[in-house]
Amino acid sequence: MSIKENLSPYLAEFNGVSLRYNKGPEILKDINFQLKPRMFYFMTGESGAGKTSLLSLLYLHLEPTKGRVRLFGQAIDMMSRSTKAQIRRQIGVVFQDYRLFHHLNAFDNVALPLRLAGEKESDIRKHVSELLAWVGLEKQMKSFPEELSGGEQQRIAIARAVIHKPTLLLADEPTGNVDDAMAKRLMYLFLELNKLGTTVVVATHNAGLVKNFHFPQLHLAGGHLKEIPAAESYTEMASKIFKREEDHE
Amino acid sequence: MNKKSDFLFDKGSSHFFLPWICALMVFVATLATAGGISTYNSLKLWQQSVAESLTVQIPTYDEDGNPRNELAYKDIENALMLLRTTPGVSGAIVLNDEQMQELMVPWLGADANLAELPLPKLIDVNVDAAHPPLLEQLKADLAEKVPGAVLDSHRIWLGDLVKLANAMLSLVIFILILLFATVAAAIVYITNATLSIQEYELSLVHMLGAQDLYITTHYAWHNLKKALMGSLIGSLIALPIILGIALFLRSISTQIFQSGLQPLQWVSLLLIPMATTILAFITTFYTVWRFLKRFV
Numbered sequence: 422m423s424i425k426e427n428l429s430p431y432l433a434e435f436n437g438v439s440l441r442y443n444k445g446p447e448i449l450k451d452i453n454f455q456l457k458p459r460m461f462y463f464m465t466g467e468s469g470a471g472k473t474s475l476l477s478l479l480y481l482h483l484e485p486t487k488g489r490v491r492l493f494g495q496a497i498d499m500m501s502r503s504t505k506a507q508i509r510r511q512i513g514v515v516f517q518d519y520r521l522f523h524h525l526n527a528f529d530n531v532a533l534p535l536r537l538a539g540e541k542e543s544d545i546r547k548h549v550s551e552l553l554a555w556v557g558l559e560k561q562m563k564s565f566p567e568e569l570s571g572g573e574q575q576r577i578a579i580a581r582a583v584i585h586k587p588t589l590l591l592a593d594e595p596t597g598n599v600d601d602a603m604a605k606r607l608m609y610l611f612l613e614l615n616k617l618g619t620t621v622v623v624a625t626h627n628a629g630l631v632k633n634f635h636f637p638q639l640h641l642a643g644g645h646l647k648e649i650p651a652a653e654s655y656t657e658m659a660s661k662i663f664k665r666e667e668d669h670e
Numbered sequence: 671m672n673k674k675s676d677f678l679f680d681k682g683s684s685h686f687f688l689p690w691i692c693a694l695m696v697f698v699a700t701l702a703t704a705g706g707i708s709t710y711n712s713l714k715l716w717q718q719s720v721a722e723s724l725t726v727q728i729p730t731y732d733e734d735g736n737p738r739n740e741l742a743y744k745d746i747e748n749a750l751m752l753l754r755t756t757p758g759v760s761g762a763i764v765l766n767d768e769q770m771q772e773l774m775v776p777w778l779g780a781d782a783n784l785a786e787l788p789l790p791k792l793i794d795v796n797v798d799a800a801h802p803p804l805l806e807q808l809k810a811d812l813a814e815k816v817p818g819a820v821l822d823s824h825r826i827w828l829g830d831l832v833k834l835a836n837a838m839l840s841l842v843i844f845i846l847i848l849l850f851a852t853v854a855a856a857i858v859y860i861t862n863a864t865l866s867i868q869e870y871e872l873s874l875v876h877m878l879g880a881q882d883l884y885i886t887t888h889y890a891w892h893n894l895k896k897a898l899m900g901s902l903i904g905s906l907i908a909l910p911i912i913l914g915i916a917l918f919l920r921s922i923s924t925q926i927f928q929s930g931l932q933p934l935q936w937v938s939l940l941l942i943p944m945a946t947t948i949l950a951f952i953t954t955f956y957t958v959w960r961f962l963k964r965f966v
Contacts, residue, residue, distance in 0.1 A: 502881075
């Protein structure tokens with residue numbers, strides 16, 4: 422079974438979406454927004470504002486208690502489990518707590534999405550080695566998560582999320598445990614992916630990051646979502662960032 | 671399936687318990703089946719030998735307890751003449767004193783003096799199994815020509831043997847169902863325990879886009895291999911024991927357990943580990959499939 426062709430102009434659409442855990446209070450209230458293809462978004466808000474919950478709805482970990490979520494043009498409440506699995510393969514997720522397989526080394530953790538997709542082992546070796554080198558972990562390929570620092574684990578989590586060039590990348594505080602230089606490097610990795618066509622959503626409460634990059638924001642406060650457009654046109658801003666990067670190199 | 675993605679089984683209880691539970695159950699099931707089938711075969715053999723023979727009793731003492739030697743010999747001659755001319759009777763012989771002694775050993779011991787007992791003379795009649803004689807007609811002819819002779823067709827015995835043989839088969843089937851149900855319940859328990867331990871990994875794999883079928887098949891194959899290993903161990907221990915018992919019984923018994931197992935029945939004992947292995951696969955598949963429903 423294959424995913425139907427996305428006839429919607431949006432990658433994700435939320436209409437009147439609310440979420441509560443069991444009988445607790447509503448974490449998200451009447452959320453309405455759309456994610457456009459090939460865009461870069463920041464998801465902002467205080468800790469506990471519901472960023473992680475909203476991301477969980479986007480990667481099909483949770484279902485809304487009210488309203489409708491459409492992903493890749495299909496309503497998630499109408500999808501078969503098989504279709505949901507196929508959609509998950511088009512989404513890369515960087516978790517705040519990394520969620521690595523502790524009994525797998527760095528290489529095997531990153532290789533997992535490709536192996537689940539049935540890629541050839543020779544291709545997997547090539548791509549995973551290249552990506553781990555890019556995030557500065559070429560010497561730690563055989564190391565297990567427990568042997569690595571928080572920042573190194575975070576980079577493995579990011580590499581795992583992007584290795585299969587997802588259509589949608591969701592990153593929950595992806596730069597929380599790395600120094601400024603590495604944070605910038607990781608952001609350029611996301612930008613590079615975005616340039617290749619991946620829609621990126623970065624959840625962060627790092628005001629500096631948001632200020633530096635000027636992308637449109639999905640701001641959560643009190644369970645409500647407010648869209649804040651980019652300060653300048655997306656194309657202009659993206660080209661400036663890439664120019665800065667080229668000058669820097 | 672990608673061997674490298676065999677990540678699901680880094681930890682969990684199925685490694686140790688599953689093969690040993692399967693080994694134990696297959697061992698017990700194989701012994702029970704072999705015992706049941708062997709007993710069934712023996713009963714069937716008895717049934718066959720009883721069905722192919724009749725016994726005619728000629729009284730050697732009259733109602734007042736006086737010996738009727740000459741009359742008895744005349745009755746025997748008449749009876750033999752009648753039997754040998756009856757269609758469906760393939761042979762009739764009078765049991766001699768030695769044969770009577772041998773027959774009475776289980777009840778009276780080897781040293782009993784049969785001459786002092788008012789035992790009737792016995793005529794062993796062999797019956798053509800394909801065309802048996804008409805028993806009611808034979809009974810009437812005997813009553814006319816040899817008054818006082820008793821025809822024993824062993825019908826009561828025969829009925830009991832058939833019931834016993836069928837009961838034995840039912841018992842074997844019941845034991846097998848019970849054992850397979852126990853194996854299935856144990857696999858459900860072990861698999862659920864393993865899944866609970868590995869829930870973190872499972873949720874991650876699920877989140878990375880693994881299909882339910884991929885995960886369930888992965889676990890099912892894993893348990894199939896473990897169950898196959900255990901089942902073969904159970905079989906390999908049980909079969910030599912059964913062979914040993916069969917040889918022992920053959921050496922000490924003249925008739926009762928001579929039948930043992932037929933070659934095809936020996937082969938059928940190998941169906942038990944195969945059935946256990948397939949049961950492990952199906953049960954694991956179903957258990958994992960249900961467990962995965964907790965994820966969106």
